[in-house]
Amino acid sequence: MYSSVNTIWVLIGAALVFFMQAGFSMCEAGFTRAKNTGNILMKNLMDFCIGTPCFWLVGFGLMFGSSSAIFGWIDPLIMKDYSSVLPDGVPLWAFAIFQTVFCATSATIVSGAMAERTKFSAYCIYSAAISLIIYPVSGHWIWGGGWLSQLGFHDFAGSTAVHMVGGVCALIGAKILGPRIGKYDKNGKPKAILGHNLTIAALGVFILWFCWFGFNGASTVGMDSDELVESASLVFFNTNLAAAVACCVTLAFTWIRYKKPDVSMTYNAALAGLVGITAGCDAVSPVGAFFIGAVCGIAVVLSVEFFDKIAKIDDPVGAISVHCVCGALGTIMTGLFATGVSTEKGLFYGGGLHFLGVQTLGVVSVAVYVAAIITAVFLILKHTIGLRASKEDELTGLDVTEHGLLTAYAGFATLPDTAYDEEDVTVVSGDVPVAEAVEVKKMPSFEEKSEGGVKFTKVEIICKESRFEKLKNALTELGITGMTMSHVLGCGAQKGKPEFYRGVEIEPTLLPKVQLDVVVSKVPVRSVIETAKKVLYTGHIGDGKIFVYDVENVVKIRTGEEGYDALQDVE
Secondary structure (H helix, E strand, C coil): CCCHHHHHHHHHHHHHHHHHHHHHHHHHHHCCCHHHHHHHHHHHHHHHHHHHHHHHHHHHHHHHCCCCCCCCCCCCCCCCCCCCCCCCCCCHHHHHHHHHHHHHHHHHHHHHHCCCCECHHHHHHHHHHHHHHHHHHHHHHHHCCCHHHHHCCCCCCCHHHHHHHHHHHHHHHHHHHCCCCCCECCCCCECCCCCCCHHHHHHHHHHHHHHHHHHHHHHHCCCCCHHHHHHHHHHHHHHHHHHHHHHHHHHHHHHHHHCCCCHHHHHHHHHHHHHHHHCCCCCECHHHHHHHHHHHHHHHHHHHHHHHHHCCCCCCCCHHHHHHHHHHHHHHHHHHHEECCCCCECHHHCCCCHHHHHHHHHHHHHHHHHHHHHHHHHHHHHCCCCCECCHHHHHHCHHHHHHCCCCCCCCCCCCCCCCCCHHHCCCCCCCCCHHHCCCCCCCCCCCCCCCCCCCEEEEEEEECHHHHHHHHHHHHHHCCCCCEEEEEEECCCCCCCCEEECCEEECCCCEEEEEEEEEECCCCHHHHHHHHHHHHCCCCCCCCEEEEEEECCCECCCCCCEHHHHHCCCC
């Protein structure tokens, strides 16, 4: 007999987990460059759309069939009897859609670590492989009555079954694929490649946090008893607590480590805490959730730095650190902090080493299995259709080369992408022949007038953005009625103050500045210069520069006036 309460609970949870695809899409797009946004959105759509029929035709049967402790059975269209694994009062199709969205979550994790340089056709194939074989088999071990579940392995909502599986695939894929062009210099030092839209990335993280209440909470697969209601309530509380604590710890840790709190790393920490608590959210107390979140908050920072700086594995969004590392840690820490309510007691609660050993065995065995299968898949793709996009496609951007999309931000200004392949740079050396050298001429002083009696001078002022309004007002008071302002990127001799992005020092060669251009004839040039100096001076590096140029002529388009009259605003 079906339970309306349990069925509605499972279906709501399935809808929330499905909406995590939007969160992953935004998070990945925001942490990468604008020229690949359309490609990333397409990948996150298609891994769900490809994974759904794959899981229906093959994956569900492999995962929940009861033929053996290693894998289930092949059951296209889900026609066999699954009554032994169905939750109480939940119809088969409600359970099937709930498991389908979990499968899609595992597949989409891989996209982030391999972003910006993977061929779209290869992505579609390995995404299908994850949904067809990789995720269902290890899922059978954990949730389908397989050998790990028989040993007492506990992974309530999928720290290992979902997140670590996706994270291991991401790790192997990013390693085989290699880093993005421009990620490392010729000495192997990592360069920061900034994400183009932190607002979208932040929205993606908040969507994922919200949906995680369905991911973990609905994994009780029922709400028709006091015991299930209490369990779901604890799951919700622990899920939120671990994420919040992870953010606080990462904020403090990066503040100490980089001298400023790292924004993108702290957002990653929210996901790290959520991944870490997913295995034991029903089995640990809030105290355990606190420590799991704290450990993940530190681990995600150290892990991102390790893969970036030591392992030289380029992961644009931190998927390996968040899902693989913190998924494994959270599962193992369940063996430390489990209170004994729904599992064996953890080590810190007097349970001994057995349960901790089972948790560790489960993590290691799943990681080895997934790594072996996905390595074979990636190598086959690499040596057949190719896994990585060409150098030209990568530099141009996958939006236009893979999808014919000129830009995902038509009508919006985006920063230029300055990545390049150092091997393609031609080094020029030697003296320039005298015949080809440019003669250096001494220019007349800007106080001198031209032969016609009127001299036009362009004054170009480069300054800090924060000083622009004060400068504009001062020049207006001086009598200057026309000016042009531009937002520019540039640097001076000092190259600016070093900053950090995700633990990697940003090469501060291009800093945001304001460029103000004025052309004067009546107003003395020296007055403009002295006014600008007075307004902009702070005595610190970065106050700016003033450039003075001769102007040959000025033409007012509306009236056709030229010369001095073109600069006057008199009707």
